[in-house]
Amino acid sequence: MLGKCEGPIWQVDDITNCVQRDFLKVLFPLIVIGLSFVHLLSQAIRRNVKLKRNTNPNASANGSSRSRDFNGAAYQSVPADENGSTTADEDEDEGLTIGGGRLALTKTTTKGSVAAIDAPRGQYTLVVVELLAIAVIITINVVALVLHAYGPNGSLATVAGIITWAYVLVLATSRLLLSQTRWRIPRVWNHTATLYGLMWLFSLIIFRSALIHPRSRTAQALIISEFSLNTLLFGIAITTRKGNKAVVLEWENDIEPSREPLASLFSLATFGWVDAIVWQGYKKTFEISEVWNLVPKDKAAAVLADYRQLKKTTALTWHLMRYFKGSLLTQCGFAVFSGFFTFAPTLLLKSILEYIEDPGAAPRNVIWLYVILLSFTDIIRSYADGQALWLGRKICIRLRAIIIGEIYAKALRRKAAAGNDTVLGDKQDAEDAAKTSKLKKLLGLGGKKTKDVKKPDPDPTTAPDADPAAKGHDEQVNVGTIINLMSVDSFKVSEITAYLHFLFAAAPTQLIVAVYLLYKILGYSSIPGLIVMVILLPVNIAFARGFGRFQKKIMAATDKRIHTTNEVLQNIRIIKFFAWEHRFSNIVNDKRAAELKALRGKYILWAFAVAVWNTVPVVITFFSFLVYTLVEKKPLYPSIAFTAISLFNILRVPLDQLGDMIAHVQESKVSVDRVEEFLNEEETEKYEQLRHDNLDEDGKQMIGFKAATFSWGGKEAVGEEVSPAFRLMDVDIKFEIGKLNIIAGPTGSGKTSLLMALLGEMTLIKGKVFLPGGCSREDVRPDPETGLTESVAYCAQQAWLVNANIKENILFAAPFDEKRYKDVIVACALERDLEILDAGDETLVGEKGITLSGGQKQRISLARALYSNSKHVLLDDCLSAVDSHTAKWIFDNCIRGPLMHGRTCLLVTHNLALCVPQSRYVVLLDNGKIEVQGPADEVMASGKLGEDVNKSRPGSAAISRIPSRVPSSVGDESNETLVDDAAANGNGNGKLTKVKSVQKEPKLKKDAMEETKAEGGVKWPVIGLYLKSMGPWWFWVLAVLVFGVQQIGALAANVWIRQWANQYDTESMGAYSVSVNSYIGNTISTVNVASSRISQIQPYFDPNKTSLIAKIAPDVDVSYYLAVYALIGIACMLVALFRDFWLFFGSLTASWKIHQRLMHSVTRAKFKFFDVTPLGQLMNRFSKDLEAVDQEVAPIAIGVMSCALAIVVTVALISAITPGFLIAGVFIGAMYFFVGKFYLRSSRDLKRIESVQRSPLFQQFGETLSGITTIRAYGDERRFIRDNMMRINTHSRPFIFLWATNRWLAFRIDVIGDLVAFFAGAFVVFSIGTIDAGSAGLSLSYAISFTENVLWLVRLYAMNEQNMNSVERIKEYLDVEQEAEPVIEKARPAANWPSQGSVQFINYTTRYRPDLEPVLRNVSFKIKPLEKVGIVGRTGAGKSSLALALFRGLEAEEGKILIDDVDIGLIGLQDLRESITIVPQDPTLFTGTIRSNLDPFSLFTDEDIFTALRRVQLIGAPTSITNPSTPLTASRPATPGVQVNGTLHSPTGTSSPIPNKNVFLNLSSPVTESGNNLSQGQRQLLCLARAMLKNPKVLMMDEATASIDYNTDSKIQETIRELKSTIITIAHRLQTIVDYDKVLVLDKGSVVEYGHPHELLEKEGKEAIFRGMCEMSGDMEALQKTAKKAWDAGRLVDVE
Secondary structure (H helix, E strand, O other), X not given: OOOOOOOOOEEOOEEOHHHHXXXXXXXXXXXXXXXXXXXXXXXXXXXXXXXXXXXXXXXXXXXXXXXXXXXXXXXXXXXXXXXXXXXXXXXXXXXXXXXXXXXXXXHHOOOOEEEEEEOOOOHHHHHHHHHHHHHHHHHHHHHXXXXXXXXXXXXXXXXXXXXXXXXXXXXXXXXXXXXXXXXXXXXXXXXXXXXXXXXXXXXXXXXHHHHHOOOOHHHHHHHHHHXXXXXXXXXXXXXXXXXXXXXXXXXEOOEOOOOHHHOEHHHHHHOHHHHHHHHHHHHOOOOHHHOOOOOHHHOHHHHHHHHHOOOOOOOHHHHHHHHOHHHHHHXXXXXXXXXXXXXXXXXXXXXXXXXXXXXXHOOHHHHHHHHHHXXXXXXXXXXXXXXXXXXXXXXXXXXXXXXXXHHHHHHHOEOOOOOOOHHHOOOXXXXXXXXHHHHHOOOOOHHHHHHHHOOOOOOOOOOOOOOXXXXXXXXXXXXXXXXXXXXXXXXXXXHHHOOHHHHHHHHHHHHHHHHHHHHHHHHHHHHHHHHHHHHHHHHHHHHHHHHXXXXXXXXXXXXXXXXXXXXXXHOHXXXXXXXXXXXXXXXXXXXXXXXXXXXXXXXXXXXXXXHHHHHHHHHHHHHHHHHHHHHOOOOOOHHHHHHHHHHHHHHHHHHHHHHHHHHHHHHHHHHHHHXXXXXXXXXXXXXXXXXXXXXXXXOOEOEEEEEEEEEOOOOOOOOOOOOOOOEEEEEEEEEOOOOEEEEEOOOOOOHHHHHHHHOOOOEEEEEEEEOOOOOOHHHOOOOOOOOOEEEEEEEOOOOOOOOEEHHXXXXXXXXXXXXXXXXXXHHOOOHHHHHHOOOHHHOEEOOOOOOOOHHHHHHHHHHHHHHOOEEEEEEEOOOOOXXXXXXXXXXXXXXXXXXXXXXXXXXXXXXXXXXXXXXXEEEEEEOOEEEEXXXXXXXXXXXXXXXXXXXXXXXXXXXXXXXXXXXXXXXXXXXXXXXXXXXXXXXXXXXXXXXXXXXHHHHHOOOOOOOOOOOOOOOHHHHHHHHHHHOOHHHHHHHHHHHHHHHHHHHHHHHHHHHHHHHHHHHHHHHHHHHHXXXXXXXXXXXXXXXXXXXXXXXXXXXXXXXXXXXXXXXXXXXXXXXXXXXXXXXXXXXXXXXXXHHHHHHHHHHHHHHHHHHHHHHOEOHHHHHHOOHHHHHHXXXXXHHHHHHHHHHHXXXXXXXXXXXXXXXXXXXXXXXXXXXXXXXXXXXXXXXXXXXHHHHHHHHHHHHHXXXXXXHHHHHHHHOHHHHHHHOOHHHHXXXXXXXXXXXXXXXXXXXXXXXXXXXXXXXXXXXXXXXXXXXXXXXXXXXXXXXXHHHHHHHHHHHHHHHHHHHHHHHHHHHXXXXXXXXXXXXXXXXXXXXXXXXXXXXXXXXOOOEEEEEEEEEOOXXXXXXXXXXXXXXXXXXXXXXXXXXXXXHHHHHHXXXXXXXXXXXXXXXXXXXXXXXXXXXXXXXXXXXXXXXXXXXXXHHHHHOOOOOOOHHHHHHHHHHOXXXXXXXXXXXXXXXXXXXXXXXXXXXXXXOEOOOOOOEOOOOOEXXXXXXXXXXOHHHOOOOHXXXXXXXXXXXXXXXXXXXXXXXXXXXXOHHHHHHHHHHHHHOOOEEEEEOOOHHHHOOOOEEEEEEOOEEEEEEOHHHHHHOOOOOOHHHHHHHHOOOHHHHHHHHHHHHHHHHHHXXX
């Protein structure tokens, strides 16, 4: 009867004939072809059913994944039914080739990509060869049938063979014939390949037995020839391209597509397709452009599009699980497979050892089979592991693309609210601005939040950190948190997915199998071992949790440190100007100390964990053997001892993994929940507010508001107490379309908020907003006549630029039109600036526009708005940051120029005298209400704008049209306006740059901001730096000793077991033969067939064997062996513990030293270092690189050393036992060396590229978040999303191929490691008889674990290099050029210096860098004590350089500067900078309170501080201090910083104004990061107050009042005049300085005029530059009057 075989399957050395015949030849093949046939049939039926439903052929053609063969005109000719969309499971594997058919191609094919069709070589030839081979096999079977070659019962087998191969023939023929026609059978290739593979396996076993026990010569010949043909077919199947068909490769922007789709099955299994990458990386350094592209299916856009089709019904975690379930299941399948094969080497080891214990038992071929299987099974395990991990990495990049993509899309839809910062119940700072960077304020959003809002804290002095819980609320996710979500959480979650299969599949499988096997081998003695294991699991979980907790602590401490560091570096200029470096470094160092304390805790835990991990196997083995030998009284044979030890070792891994994974999965669950919480946050209402048509009642287009009230807070219910966030109340405005509209009002009155409300960024409480802007920029069509679109361009008050060059910032992705571009540059007065810059408009504007001055950034941002084709332009105070004549030029040529023709312009400005007379409509705001609005004439007549405006009204508009000299920004002589020549030159930068740009061409490409990545191996000095930081030489001597001891200890334990096990062998040798005979008697009963006595001696796990022998077992002193074993174990643990403590101690020392040095050298670096180094790059060193130094270097270095030692020990041991191994060892060593060398080079480069590519991803994120309002105003979200996807892909590319090289390495190393096992086994076989089983066990068990060590050595070595790369990057900044000494003892000035305050420049020349032009040339002038001097000059004339020079930010090249006759070049920097004071151009504030900003080191009393605030008009007369609620003194027409909290008291909603609350009356009012909760004007006033507190003798003001309204400015000027000190003011507003004692006019770094403003105004002709500037400003009369008055006053004093 078929399939009824008697007795065991395996007899002595082969499988029984019956099994071979019935199963391998008949049943299995027929079952396989049956399955194949059913599958094909069901596919066909499903298809036809679908087609019946899908009658429309076009629809179905879309999802086609069949049109893949592309031969001939496949696209057109494939009929509809063949094209029916296949079901998902079918599509799974096909998708690789083209990404889900034509549909996906259209999606993922991006601009600039080319699809190439790549057909495999010999596509048809190979099919023909296959057919021939099949035909021959069938013939062989027929011959066998005719000759009865396989014996009497063989005919059924041959018939089955004929049927099977005939079926295969049919399939193969269909592949060949149908490939040219319209009909296709889906995926036949997969069927034939699978059939070949299975048939090969079946015939392999038959082939082996035909060789050992041939039946007859004919049969042997037939079987061998059939097997060789089968092998040929199988070979063809696995070495030709998967599917053997053409594949579409997509070339995107010259990036080479991945070769993965072109790989054969063999290549996919062994990662052979990665060879090309490894080889390329080996030959030369990899660059990002040479890294292959992702497979289309893995690109961010495709992944996200696919993901968004799955409806979200559950929590994000489960939703993602559901999305990835297919891949995860496959991954788990591989993991289970690999889990089973993990045990093969162990079981084979047992068989080999049993064979050695009794070599006569079976023919020699059996042990050879074992030895071969030893290496072969491990290759299979390696394959399964590799596939599971690779799949995990694929999931990883997809998941990361999903998370980052979703976070980014969400970030673009965030609320830009500046409000609800009422965490502290402190008064609200509502201000002029929800400037873009306002986003940085913690966003108060969400329902939970409004609860806090309602209870203003009775005690207004709460410290800023008083309520950490509320701060941590994620509803107010701030920018930092979002960047964290993207950088930390998305990486954490996607990392874990790569290893999920350990938790779900691998570990459980291994646990179950190991426990089962142990029980079979040791019987009840395995139980104590298992109990220890089980106890270990919670211990491991506890360790992992502890790690998590410490990691959190460390993260929190690191965040604090990084926050402080970030602030120090952002405001490094002010810190250096005030000589505060030392104090701030100390603050950072304190934070660092806290961080290292947390780290120390983690390290201690780590050391204990490692110690436990090292002792466990010893403890387990101890208890199990204790019970086995003492309780059960059984002899411990080598075959049992080593198998058990090996199993315990295997078991340790899944237990450890489970503990780790459970903890990690919990951590990443937290991360997913954080992401989800962010994704569920409130979104901007912009799109709702602006969705409707912008038509008023009469159906005319309208821009403005209808009875609208806005708040920066959240939505409010009627009658509820209103949140104290800033509000705009009852706004009803209709702006004039196509004309200039002005929005005016004092500092802090809500001008910016009005623009924001118009853009839909504020919360609309009631009413309607009208503005076209609800849809994407890409959807609006330009008007054919004007070329303008109904969209919005916006220029924020704080210019927002993207990290690109100037040209790209101006174009902002609009098409380039040369003429328009030039006109814009001229209109925005950028020509001169572009000439000065090295690379012209190719100059890179780094993060936050690092290389430009405030005015330049502002003008680029304005140029962007002007260049765009939007019909409506919103400009937020774009004239404040430029000097007066530039402002005039911009107003005339840009805001009123031809490029603005027919465009609506809403301009927020303080410069009313210049703007109002020429505008159409004016809105004057005060405290969130409209004071007055209407046509310009009426508003001016009302007199609300002050008298200046009316005066300049009559003729000035006409006069200023023809300035006395052409403004500086357009060339030097009037006949040289570059506009015409520029067109002729075809060079946008005008005539001067034509010459320059020619010479500079080659340099353009080098980008100063680019992050460098080191190349080649890591240099010794770097390693030296780290080692020296860890400790002196004795530290290292001890470390090396400890390592050696620890390795030897581990070996000792195993050698001891060998000694013990061999005792039984030697003592029982005599008794052995007896036992064999008595043994047989016992077993015959248990086993039916006694074909040969030996086959039963080796029943695999027969508990009888042991007990029988035990009868005559020798006496071995078990307790002695056990005791020594235990001692060895404990000693090992202690040594390991000490080793870890020792190195961790060193590592902490190094971390502290390196950070301290880094902080010191960065804070003391020269100013120019901060000009050319983007903040992001610096922060990278302080965050990413330092983290590597803290957390990675030490553990990984420990790993490298242990692995290296373990390898040395293993090789020594195997060679000692079987010296022959050394010969093979040399070759194997060489192979390892080459594989490792290849891998190291390419992986090092890929890793470096990957970390460099991370920066642009993070940086674009930060950039987007700070410019979110601008992006939304322009309607450009889609482009930014596309850019983000591109960056995700650019980061995923090196990442995924880095992992590909890792898998490549792992597979190669495994194979070589299996060679080690094979040769170790082979030499053991050769020396059978001369070698005892114990030594053989020792040798083989080490050989088996050898691979693991080598793999980790190479991996960890590579990681060590990468970490050293971090050290290298830090070292780079340890060596930056330092400033002069802070204190020079020999030359300290007097304590009260400067007592008079005279300043004198003598022939002063300086330059920024040796290779640049001088910025100041031969400057000489003298300022007498207590004089007030104004410095003017157009942009780039050297005004700010002069300020830097005074503070030695630039060192003199020639000449010198004297202050009170002391040469400042000779004294220490700290002495100099503490004695004089500067108010810098961009106001920099620190997080904290108003008090901590004015007086960071608590040197002044409150009274001093209030006086300073009063001086700068931030608070009124003293009365208000005692009673803050009284309205402020009437003497202040402008009330900067005073905001209304327009609370609606009565439910009816009538608003009653409340007495204003002034933030500045309470010194503990909070100041958020960079002062973003104050308006620009308020920040400048605060900085001014900070300077006045120091009461300096010399005060330098660099455009300190640019963003302040004129009234406040004039008040401040009065205060300044009363100061008893020398004042040097750099000013853009001529009013500010026209009544000073002297004016210094600079041009191109030289002094042009110097004298009293009145004298300078009297001059005539070309030399009168100052006068020209005054005329340009359109305010000539007023200026002359003021100057005359000051001159007369000065004369009076002199006369008296």
